[in-house]
Amino acid sequence: MTERIDGHTILIGLMAYPIRHSMSPTMHNNAFAKLGLNYAYLAFEITNATLPQAVDAIRTLDMRGSNISMPNKQKVMDLLDKIDPAAEMTGAVNTIVNDHGVLTGYCTDGTGFMKSLEDENLDIRGEKMTLAGAGGAGTAIAIQAALDGVKEISIVNKKDAEWENAKRNVEVINSKTKCKATLFDIDDQATFKKEIADSAIYCDATGVGMKPLEDLTLVSDPGWFRKDMIVFDTVYAPRTTKLMTVAQEAGVQHVFNGLGMMLEQGAEAFKLWTGENMPVDYIRDLLFSE
Known part of the structure; x- marks a missing residue:
């Protein structure tokens, strides 16, 4: 990880509470490394109370985006600029993409x-x-x-x-x-x-x-x-x-x-952020093999 991070590294987050148990940082950071992409994925313990400031930080820090998990999936919708139609129908967002300050919410589950x-x-x-x-x-x-x-x-x-x-x-x-x-x-x-x-x-x-x-x-x-x-x-x-x-x-x-679902929802978010396909087979073998 330290060999990849430099002054050009793009930050992606995961905002939820509690969240330290999540496998997502390991999954995404290994996928970035495998493809040679200069991104870093970090988990942040964010509650409903701190969510507005956290979403502002996505714009302020020019993060590429963030995953959103409980208890924030519904609350975050009012803080975004656009909502994907499927996420609108679902009534929840689990992925934010930042396009030059315009935040769009998606649901990849x-x-x-x-x-x-x-x-x-x-x-x-x-x-x-x-x-x-x-x-x-x-x-x-x-x-x-x-x-x-x-x-x-x-x-x-x-x-x-x-x-x-x-x-x-x-x-x-x-x-x-x-x-x-x-x-x-x-x-x-x-x-x-x-x-x-x-x-x-x-x-x-x-x-x-x-x-x-x-x-x-x-x-x-x-x-x-x-x-x-x-x-x-x-x-x-x-x-x-x-x-x-x-x-x-x-x-x-x-x-x-639910392992396959967890992996593929992450792969969908990965594609939204990077435009690249996650190396799904590699990540499956790395994280989920018995």
């Missing part, structure tokens, strides 16, 4: 999800998806899948703090895309099972399966799954979640954690 399936030679366009969760990840996945041509999305969620957002997601998808979206209460287990049975892919975009809920899964019966479907868990720590274990017991052919 949904693109990362779709690209991670493409990497596995899987195409869900024209198919039905059942999606659990309507938080940041679930919203981005639902919106991008609808924009990319998924025919039908059944969103299942508890009637908790995210229920209103789930209703908003359904309304946005039905009014602004050709996809048909429907919302179901996840506590209606018979309907939940039926929706999965009719789907080409089941995606869990909740926090169930990661600490402290690593021993839990929303689907515990292998009989809910077919061998020819896709089961996708956005959690990547642990590498094999309880949901993935249930799917494997059912003999499901395509079972994935």
